Each structure stands twice: as C-alpha cells, then as structure tokens.
Amino acid sequence: MKIIMRTLVLLVLINAVLLYMHYSQMEGAAGKGSETATYDQEIEVTQRNDGLYIRQHFKGLENGRYEIVWPEQSENEACYIKDKSSCTRMNDSVTAILEGDAAEQSISYQIPIKSSDSSNLYENLFAKLRNGTVGTTMLHVTDETNSGGVWISELDRIGTKKLNRIEYTMFYGNGKADLLYWQNKELPEAYRSEQISIFGNGVHKEQAARLQGLLKKVDAPHMTVVVGANQKPFMKGRLVLTDQVDTELLEGRLVQYGVMARYGIASSERMTANIAASLLIGEPYGNGAAKKAYEKITEKLSATQLEQLNKKLGSTSKLEPQTMDQLIGEVSGLKTTFLEHAADEQYGFYFEDPRELKINGEKAENISVLLEDGQVFYSGKEFFSQLGYTLESNQQSIYVTNESNKYRFSLRDPFYVLNERKYSLRTEPYKKMNGTYYFEEDAIKRIFSLKIEKTDGAIDVSSAEGKEGETDK
The missing domain is CATH 3.30.457.10 (Copper amine oxidase-like, N-terminal domain)
Structure with a gap:
C-alpha cells in the first residue's frame, strides 16, 4: 500500500510540473499557426507479459470530426471511459471522433509484444488523428514485468522511478511520439538539453554541445541518440540508435532529421531539408547537389535577403519543395523550380x-x-x-x-x-x-x-x- 501511495504522489507532482511546462510552451508557440487542427495527447503504456496495454487521451479537440488511424498491430480497440464525457463523441465502430463540444476523448487498445532478452523497438506504436496535428505529448510507461533495463523515446525523458514491483518512466515534449525503445542494459544519460538527449558512452561534451547548438538553430524538436556496443543502427524520425560515434555522420543525420521533424518534410524530400538546414545554420549540409544549390543561393542573395529568407523559414510550419522554391523566389525577386524537380538527379539549381x-x-x-x-x-x-x-x-x-x-x-x-x-x-x-x-x-x-x-x-x-x-x- 505504501508503494502505491508513493507512486501516486510521484505522479501528481510530475503532472503538476508538466502542466506548467505545457502552458508555458504553448504561450511561446502562439502565432506559429498550423494547417490542421492542433491537439495535445497523453498516453499511458503498461507493459505486461502478454503485451502493451495502452490508454490514449486526445486533449484540446476542436468541435470538428477526426478520423482515428489505429496502429497496424493493435487489438481490442475501444473507447476508454475515463469520465462521463470521454466517449460522448466516439462513433460506434470507434473509427472516428464525431463533431461535438467535449474537448477530450479517450481510447484503449493492446499491442502484442515479441519476447526478447536484449531489446525491443516499437515503431508506429500509437494511434493518430488523421486530420489533426499533435501539439504536445505526455507519455507514461509503466513496466509490470520486472524486466529491468531502460525505456527510451524520442521525447525528453522527464523522470524515472523503480519500485519493488513496477518501473515507471515519464516523457514529455512537443510533437507526436511514434517510437519506443527498450533494452535490458542500463545506459547512462551522457547529455541532456532542450534539443537533444544522448544515452551511452563515447560522445564528448564538446560534441554534444555543438549538436545542441545546431539543432537549436534549426528549431528542431527534441531528439534522442542511443550509443551502445553491438547496437543495431537505426535512424528514424527523432530517434537514432548507433553502435559508434561518427561525429560527422551523426551531425549530418541529426540536423537533417531535425529539420524534417520541425517542418513535417517527407522522407523522400531530403533535399528540401538539407537546403533549409544550410540556410538556417549558415553552412552547407547534405550531398553535393544540396551544397552547390546552397552556394548559388548565398552568392546571389545579399546578407539582408538571406536574413529575410531565414525569417520566412522561421515563421513557416509546413515546408514542401514548392514552398521552399517560392520563399527563395519571394526574397530574390527571381524564380526557381529546383526543389520541385530535385528528384531528378540531373536537375541542378538555377535562378530563372x-x-x-x-x-x-x-x-x-x-x-x-x-x-x-x-x-x-x-x-x-x-x-x-x-x-x-x-x-x-x-x-x-x-x-x-x-x-x-x-x-x-x-x-x-x-x-x-x-x-x-x-x-x-x-x-x-x-x-x-x-x-x-x-x-x-x-x-x-x-x-x-x-x-x-x-x-x-x-x-x-x-x-x-x-x-x-x-x-x-
């Protein structure tokens, strides 16, 4: 009983802190705007021997209709009765949140887990609302299997608590959560800042501080790097798993992935991410074509025009190839269709x-x-x-x-x-x-x-x- 009470007190305190952080960050983000309705979410994940039991609460909903996209592996999808209004907008098949006034709706489902002695990586783990954009995510992970190890998300790890029968970890940050990683070996948190958390060994503080500075320049959401011996390399979204510290490769990928996450750039449009990163940071990033394009842009544009372009990038929430071409054109007074055609490897950057x-x-x-x-x-x-x-x-x-x-x-x-x-x-x-x-x-x-x-x-x-x-x- 004492253990349960201590856990409840811990959760209440952490939630209070996070609520303060949430409203502070939302104030700072005001004015950026979004192309779709923005909502926040709180996700509770409980690991048991037969699977992950998930409760997901969508908060701050507008009164329009939202389509629910369930994870491919999910089972027993249902509306979760958290309070008297948490299911009032859910349709009978639990595939959509209908028009209504209730600002919060909740669902529950399970994900089967594959047994592993060393590690598990879960991708596309959580449900999404098709016509909505996630503002912030609060993620609770409770492990009831007594398996030990460490849980890691692309979100910032706020705190962790290990008790006799359960292990609890909380994450919080801007944007959605798609990935969740567990491994049985403990890892030290080598570096933590607003933009990046690094777990493992081999990254010097100077290297980590440079990564933090670069990610801050591109206004990237929080990213997580795991460095471990015999670690199978993985890079997706805002999570990087690697078995070695290749500073140049790590820096390039983190900056690119950070910009893609910041602007919602598709994985097939990395050239757009590289050009945006180069402009925001002030040095070339990406492959040869991206670097040549950046050189031509900086040769043609004055210092004032480059500053104007960066301001436009800073106030943009969604960046597509045509949008990037258009922004360059607005500032330069010329035209370019480079990014629109950049999938063609023969296509080079020219002003028109x-x-x-x-x-x-x-x-x-x-x-x-x-x-x-x-x-x-x-x-x-x-x-x-x-x-x-x-x-x-x-x-x-x-x-x-x-x-x-x-x-x-x-x-x-x-x-x-x-x-x-x-x-x-x-x-x-x-x-x-x-x-x-x-x-x-x-x-x-x-x-x-x-x-x-x-x-x-x-x-x-x-x-x-x-x-x-x-x-x-």
Missing part, C-alpha cells in the same frame, strides 16, 4: 527569370529562362518549337530545322552550318543544363535573327528582318 515570355505575340508556356554566369539561356526544344522549328540532337550535332532553314551546330568543333553554308563560332551558343540543351540569348538573337525586348513584366521575342551570321569559315 520570372517574367512572362511571349513569342511573336503569343504567351509561351513551359519554357524555362535560366540565369547562369551573367547570361540568359532559353530551353532550346520548347523555345524553338514555339518559333516553328524542331530541335533534335545526337552525339555529334544539334539540329534546329523548319521548312526553309536547316541549322546544324557541331558539338565537337566551334562552328554551325545553315543551309549548307558554314559559320565559325567564337563561343558555343548552347549549354547543356538539367539534361537538355539551352541556347544563350545574345547568340540566338544573332544567329536566328530574333528581336528580344524586355519590360518589367514580360519578355517579348519576335522575328527580325535580315540575318547576321557569325564569321564565315
């Missing part, structure tokens, strides 16, 4: 002229106007098609032809041929970018006898009289 393009008085669609090395380039195939030409190429030449004119540009020597007459070239009028040939503006004006006029809102291309070729060869 945002003005409307007209050819012979008609609006030209799907023609890129790239700005590179102080020059202007038009996407050849689409551009010449609008002028009535066909562009084809092989390993030796580029052919631009219509009924009356046939151009052949050599890809090996500095010349082109027009209707069997050869002209020398001082510089190549074309450049291969993003896997296709682009033609330089001044060159196409001369070679194709075009007139190009520019205003604040448009680029007008039209045919000009006569033809001024390059020097005869």
Whole structure:
C-alpha cells in the first residue's frame, strides 16, 4: 500500500510540473499557426507479459470530426471511459471522433509484444488523428514485468522511478511520439538539453554541445541518440540508435532529421531539408547537389535577403519543395523550380527569370529562362518549337530545322552550318543544363535573327528582318 501511495504522489507532482511546462510552451508557440487542427495527447503504456496495454487521451479537440488511424498491430480497440464525457463523441465502430463540444476523448487498445532478452523497438506504436496535428505529448510507461533495463523515446525523458514491483518512466515534449525503445542494459544519460538527449558512452561534451547548438538553430524538436556496443543502427524520425560515434555522420543525420521533424518534410524530400538546414545554420549540409544549390543561393542573395529568407523559414510550419522554391523566389525577386524537380538527379539549381515570355505575340508556356554566369539561356526544344522549328540532337550535332532553314551546330568543333553554308563560332551558343540543351540569348538573337525586348513584366521575342551570321569559315 505504501508503494502505491508513493507512486501516486510521484505522479501528481510530475503532472503538476508538466502542466506548467505545457502552458508555458504553448504561450511561446502562439502565432506559429498550423494547417490542421492542433491537439495535445497523453498516453499511458503498461507493459505486461502478454503485451502493451495502452490508454490514449486526445486533449484540446476542436468541435470538428477526426478520423482515428489505429496502429497496424493493435487489438481490442475501444473507447476508454475515463469520465462521463470521454466517449460522448466516439462513433460506434470507434473509427472516428464525431463533431461535438467535449474537448477530450479517450481510447484503449493492446499491442502484442515479441519476447526478447536484449531489446525491443516499437515503431508506429500509437494511434493518430488523421486530420489533426499533435501539439504536445505526455507519455507514461509503466513496466509490470520486472524486466529491468531502460525505456527510451524520442521525447525528453522527464523522470524515472523503480519500485519493488513496477518501473515507471515519464516523457514529455512537443510533437507526436511514434517510437519506443527498450533494452535490458542500463545506459547512462551522457547529455541532456532542450534539443537533444544522448544515452551511452563515447560522445564528448564538446560534441554534444555543438549538436545542441545546431539543432537549436534549426528549431528542431527534441531528439534522442542511443550509443551502445553491438547496437543495431537505426535512424528514424527523432530517434537514432548507433553502435559508434561518427561525429560527422551523426551531425549530418541529426540536423537533417531535425529539420524534417520541425517542418513535417517527407522522407523522400531530403533535399528540401538539407537546403533549409544550410540556410538556417549558415553552412552547407547534405550531398553535393544540396551544397552547390546552397552556394548559388548565398552568392546571389545579399546578407539582408538571406536574413529575410531565414525569417520566412522561421515563421513557416509546413515546408514542401514548392514552398521552399517560392520563399527563395519571394526574397530574390527571381524564380526557381529546383526543389520541385530535385528528384531528378540531373536537375541542378538555377535562378530563372520570372517574367512572362511571349513569342511573336503569343504567351509561351513551359519554357524555362535560366540565369547562369551573367547570361540568359532559353530551353532550346520548347523555345524553338514555339518559333516553328524542331530541335533534335545526337552525339555529334544539334539540329534546329523548319521548312526553309536547316541549322546544324557541331558539338565537337566551334562552328554551325545553315543551309549548307558554314559559320565559325567564337563561343558555343548552347549549354547543356538539367539534361537538355539551352541556347544563350545574345547568340540566338544573332544567329536566328530574333528581336528580344524586355519590360518589367514580360519578355517579348519576335522575328527580325535580315540575318547576321557569325564569321564565315
């Protein structure tokens, strides 16, 4: 009885502290906004020999409908009667929370567990509300199996208490909880801060402090790192398990994963995360393409523009590739579609002229106007098609032809041929970018006898009289 009373007192004290933390953090987060309704949750996990028994309380619900997404492994899903209103909005099949005034609804379910002598990693463990975003999560883990060891979540571990018959651990933090890890060997908490907790040995305080600083710069939610001998490597969301301390790899992954968690970036859009991280931290992160893109952005934008871009990133809650392109465009006054197409490995970062393009008085669609090395380039195939030409190429030449004119540009020597007459070239009028040939503006004006006029809102291309070729060869 005394043990139970001590446990209850401990829970009451911890809950009081966490409630204070919760409202303080919610005040600080005000103004960021979200695209979907935000709710908080409290989750109680009890481990018994036959499984994990879970009670999940959704709090701060708005009066709209929420669809419940149950874990794949869950069993015995039900509404949990916590008080007289905790099930009033639940439909009969327990698949949705219906419209209503009750701000808190509760559910219960079980997850079968696989027996293990050393460790267990649970993924996608908890239920979710499809059209809602988690603000904060309070997670209680009570182990009734007397198995010992340590429980770890991506959330910050607030406290742990081991009694004669049960072991209790509490976690709390911003955002959802997807992962829960247990291992039978105790691990020391080597470092703990607002942004990161590190369990295990081998990470120096200086390294940990740098990680904390980087994660703070990108405003990442709390992340957890577990370092242990013979540890099977695992990196997902905000939890990293590793068997060795590779500082460079750990830093890169944590920053990338932290930004993905901060902005809700999909795992397939890591380029977006790397560009955002580079801008927020002020140094290049990610692969070669991301680093080159960052270099071009910082070369083009002034210090004031970079500061404006970081402010826009700081006030953004959801970041998609098109959003990142748009933010860069808003600050620079130019256009870029790099992140929108970054899945194509041939696609490089270029600034584009945002003005409307007209050819012979008609609006030209799907023609890129790239700005590179102080020059202007038009996407050849689409551009010449609008002028009535066909562009084809092989390993030796580029052919631009219509009924009356046939151009052949050599890809090996500095010349082109027009209707069997050869002209020398001082510089190549074309450049291969993003896997296709682009033609330089001044060159196409001369070679194709075009007139190009520019205003604040448009680029007008039209045919000009006569033809001024390059020097005869």
